[in-house]
Amino acid sequence: MKNWINKIDKQLLGRFPLLWITRAPWVLLVTLLLHLVFFALGWNVFKNSLLLQDYNADDIYVRNGVLLFSIICSVLIIVVWLIVLFRHNAFKNYYPTSRWQLFSSFVIYFIILFFSTTFYSSYQMGYKGYIGGKYTDAVYNKKLDQANLAAAFLSFNQEDYTIDRRRYPAPFNALYCEVNEAFIDFSKPYISRFTDEYQFYTLKKSIKKVTRDAAAGGELPGHLYSEALDDTTWTVWDKDKVVDVSALATPDLSYFNYSRVLFTEGYYDEGPAIYVKGTPRFDENQQKSQALSQQLYQLLKRNKEQEIRQLFSSFLATAKEFRIRTNLTVESWLPLIDRDSFIVKKFVYNGDYRPNDWEYDEQVSTAVEAVAAATASTDSTDEAVRSQKQEYYEKGRTQLYLDANALKNVFGNIDAIKKYNHWEILFQMQCWLAFGLSLVLFIFRTSGLSSLLFSIIAGIVVAIALSLAVVGLNIHDELVISYLALIIGTTILLIPLLLLKRIRKNILAVFINISIVGFVPYVLLIIGIISMHQKNYYRTKLGSLYYAQTSPPVLIEQLGMDLSTYLLVAGFLFMLLYTSVVKRWKALPEG
Template sequence: MKKFIYKTNQYLLENHPIIWNTKLFWVASASLILHILFFIFGLLAITNPEILHEYGAKSIFFENGTIFISIILSILILVIWLIFLFKNNAFKNFYPTSKLKLFKQFLIYLIITFLSTTFYISYNFGVKSYISFKYDDKSIEKEIAVSNAAALFFSKSIEDYTINQRRYPHPFNTLYCETYEGSDRDNDRLYLSFLDYKYRFYTLYKKEGALYQELSDSTYRGFVFYKTKDTIRTYFYKDSIFDASSFVQTTNPNYFNYSKIFYLSKKERLKYDNIQYGHNEYNEYEYYNYQQDFTKNNALWNKAGYDLLNRNNSDEIKQILADFLMISDAYEIEHNLTTGDWFNMVYHPNDNFELKKLIRDKPKGEIQFEAVEPKTAMADFYKKHITDYYLDTDSLYKVFDNIEDIKESNPFSESIHFFIWFAFFFSALVFMFRSTGLKPLLFTIISIGILVVFVTLLTVFYTYVNKYNQENTQYFASYLTFILSTIILSIPIFYAKRIKKLIVAICLNISIIGFVLYVFLIITIISLHQSDACIRNYSFYTHNKDCFNLLKSIGIYWSYILFIINLLFIYIYSGVIKKWKALPEG
């Protein structure tokens, strides 16, 4: 091994001195080995399906402690690398060099730092690879479809099966149901009742308007719900009372009323109604109507369950329940159901498929509020119909959500911005130390602190003088920082021979690490002016288009743009650094 190391170092020294001097080969080799190991750890991280029972399984890197191992290894690699790197500094000892060689050194520092700190990316690619292989798209789609069919019989909440949830058949898909408790309200005309609850259906009429039209035009107020598509908002209002008694066989909770879906996959969401719906926040009876859904999707989901019950095929229903329990067992979902027991609880065709028994979310005794004596008719109904059977459907929902979330994730794009900028600033510090030395670097840190305090104090004073005018304060702080930054940036370029070498070195270091912030500041100032111009030209109610904003228009891609600009700056500025090194010490 020693012989191999010696021969490799000798070859690099003779043929690639920069790679030898920066120890790129050895650090990159060690980092790549660790990346492979972290990828393998990621493959093994979610082999236990119970990990998928909680939200955020994609973040298991942080949850299981792997992050600490990653940080420790990164620190060890960087510390050992720096020890060997500082043994020989060609630039410090006035060895022949060039602007290109200086820039190459900085790029190598950047690559080494990036490779030795990005184990998170490899680990999460391992997690994603395992999930994609273990749970292929076709299998997951089938499991979600079975779960959605079985959700009709989950029998968890009474409110999911009451008559106000009915959205199919016609005319229920066109009606609005007002729900309230008690009596003596408007003579209780044409209502349906269950326990203390009254359900009254209304036909609807609608008006089209712009977004937030109800805020500026009182004629649009009083709606029960609205739907929004693009910039058009359609408001729906109660018209006349509708007698729905002839369309309802029973007002008791029953499976025909169920109009929800258990899990809507991201792929399936594209097929359904994507119009935004909202309720009237000032509706007097909003509390009771909150569970009423108005989208046409609910009518489609209600129809699927309605048609299944109308077919009254016991074998089909049994198969749905059996398949669902098989899926639950595969994901280690807690339950104590058997296909036969579950089927007997829900299959009551002679009683119009009424809700006879309720299933718990957790085993009996784990939910504290069950010990409280019922104080309402609904609570009494719940107590009489609840069983000792339980089914943790919430965990299964999280399983599907985690699987889809991990499959859709991109560990590289989701974290690359943090890692490239961390690598840049760390590499910049190393480059500054290698270029100017320890003393200028320490004075640079002190100088930055003084400048920050100076700008902050001046800004506070200006804010006080201008009676806390926030808009003017933003411009003052921005332009003051811009002026100081421009002076610091120009000193090494134009005044290096006229100013003390240490002061020039401090300005060099601030420019190296702060140029990207300088460019970002310029972009921010331009964007501030654009935003103010937009506000002056458009009011809250009348503006119907987005104003161009330089910062917002490109968004996250500014990170890449600024990074490339910064690399070009470092390349150009390497020539300035070389000229600074040639200056006399006096």
């Protein structure tokens, strides 16, 4: 083995001396083997489906110590590699060095440091590949749709089954339901359950002219919904005519009323908020709510026991696959449904049921009722409603349970892992870490430790001086501060180009090193100044409407995450061109 390594080293020394000096092939071979190990560990981690129940399972590499282990591996590899690398220096040993060799050495530093600091990324790619292969979009969407339809029969609470949640069939999809008795016209038809009232309205859309500053918080007060067309023109929606729905539905809790999308791609569902079609905030989530309501309505109308049984069976199979805590079975679940009226009379517990917990719940319920009785004189109406609803719930409560929150986390985790943009994170963290370390190593190899330290000190002094100037001159305008930084940065960049042979070599090294490290921030500063000018222009042009609606995107927003890519490319191009300056500076006489 040793003879084989020596033979390869001789070939590299003769044909590719830069690879021999940097020991790149051997370092990359070791890192490749470690990447394969981490990938295999990641591939197997979520075979334990119980881990998917944890919130934000995508960060498991932090919680289980893989990130710490990968850092230890990275540090060991980099330290050993640097010890070998520092044995040879092209400048100190008078090797013939060209501008291309200088740039090539920087690229090799970047590649080695990148692959030596990204082991945990291979771990992430491993479990991402496993989840993406096991739960394809077709499989995932099928499980999600079945779970949401079956969730309509879980009856965790009463609020999801009241008449104001109904979205299908017409006219419920286009009506606004008023539930605040202060705004209900009791002289016109309405529906009541216990002491809750529901009154349905059609909506009237109109265009309203207002003063420039009439809006508050992005909405126009005094209307159900409002949407800005321009600074003084708004589209508004108001209640119009009362619609009598008593012939279409009863005030009882009903499975027909259910429209909540309980399981979503995220960790949380959107809750019970309902918006009328054609009004602001009627977004994709509201469309899903209406689609679910329609699907459930059709299922209930068919009223086929075998179809409902199959739905329950598929849902419980999904729960078992992900090891969700439940004592539900198809045979215990079906009797909860009154298939003659589909009125909700039985309730399931949402959580992990234990006998002690149930007894504790009973005690809390008794305590709440005692407090309610003691304070009934202060708010008798509210307490009456609460006690009636509580009595109805207690009468129908069963000892069946399902941990729906854990299943929400499962669906949220699978979607997050599948959609995780790994390359984007690489640019944001790993590529820039390797790029920054490569710059420092390049500076150390070309100018030495003393110049590197002086450059760091000089950079800190410049930053402090800029801060003192801003404070001393009482400058608050971020644009003015940015221009001061731009002037200083431009001066530092130009001095090595214009005064290469007029300044002492050790002083010039400081300007060169700061230019190498600061070029990418310099480009980012220019983009930021352009964006600030654009923002000021839009703010002046739009006035108060600038804050009331989405303003046109500025340059830095238009570039988005691609900005990181462009800056990285700019950094490499700068190093390609600037190595000629470094080579000419190194050729200067000492003193």
